[in-house]
Amino acid sequence: MRSFANRTEGFEDSIFAVMSQKAAKHNAINLSQGFPDFDGPEFIKKSASDYISKGFNQYAPFAGVPKLRAEISNVYSKWYDLSYNKDSEVTVVNGATEGIFATIQSLINPGDEVVVFEPVYDSYLSSIKLAGGIPVAVTLEGENFSYNQQKLEEAFSHQTKLVIINSPHNPTGKVFTESELKPIASLATKFDCFVLSDEVYEHLVYDDNKHIPFACLDGMKERTITISSAGKTFGLTGWKVGWCCANPEITDRIRKIHQYITFSIATPLQLAVAEALRESKDYLQGFKETYQKKRDLFMNGLSKMGINFNAPQGTYFIMLPLKGITKLNDVEFCEKLIVEHKVATIPPSAFYLNSEEGNHYLRICYAKSDDTLNKALENLQGL
DSSP: OOOOOGGGTTOOOOHHHHHHHHHHHTTOEEOSSSSOSSOOOHHHHHHHHHHHHTTOOSOOOTTOOHHHHHHHHHHHHHHHOOOOOTTTSEEEESHHHHHHHHHHHHHOOTTOEEEEEESOOHHHHHHHHHTTOEEEEEEOBTTTTBOOHHHHHHHOOTTEEEEEEESSOTTTOOOOOHHHHHHHHHHHHHTTOEEEEEOTTTTOBOTTOOOOOGGGSTTTGGGEEEEEEHHHHTTOGGGOOEEEEOOHHHHHHHHHHHTTTTSOOOHHHHHHHHHHHHTHHHHHHHHHHHHHHHHHHHHHHHHHTTOOOOOOSBTTEEEEEOTTTOSSOHHHHHHHIIIIIOEEOBOGGGGOSSOSGGGGEEEEEOOSOHHHHHHHHHHTTTO
């Protein structure tokens, strides 16, 4: 047999797949993979079913059905006062992951540097490496997951082509403040680099925290690619409907890549998402309240065990500090939880390039039914 492509060397199964397989093997409650174990809202599922029945089942235009692109443009204007032309600045993609991949492939040449914030979602690193780029990590440090200004500045150079921001942030649950985003914007301007802003958890922001789209910062819209996802917003991750919003020149390059990856996304699902976005106001408030209650349920359960730490500001993830719980590292403790307590989590050291901080946390997904969360808490008694 001939050899395989060199670019595939060093790639392994994602940590999400590995931990889910172990959860199944040991019949453990799966709090590792980041998706709900309950279904999305009936209104959007019925809409998709209606479109299927009416015969909207052929290829969509590769940039996305006009109805959905128009609605994406409308909601960005309504929610954030951002103006995107539906024809030249909005592209529907196969979930945010494809949008990330297509964006990076369209911007990064071999040797280009990409600034990322660790813990970093593993899809970013794979996409950067496949493009021949070099990831440069800035660590989010301490219990508040804040970056060090000097280290941030040192990460940028004239080789920097792109910086990736994820807010609200997976896996920490951090929501970047305006005062934290502005220095990043200043450096992006200074070194004339692009910004990929992954905002898939934009509607899961709790307490007094506020989501700030990076494109809303002064001078940032023209250099920013904003990516979001209906799968996250409507709890239908299997639909894989996401989008990229960017200026026409960037959009043109993203579409050139996108058309040879998936070409187009399922037509009836796009049309259903368009309707859901148009009627989303009441839904989104309840959506946020549902997940905030789940966060509080799980945090309160841990508190009753004597485990207390800062609540995540957004997303549906918790970074559980291991200090005071165990002397094991994250991988060892994850294994122990699966085998002895029948609860699967994620060892976040997999999300770090430089720092060893990940050895001292677990990532827990609380996008689960209350029954699942309560059973998990019951299993964790005695930690």
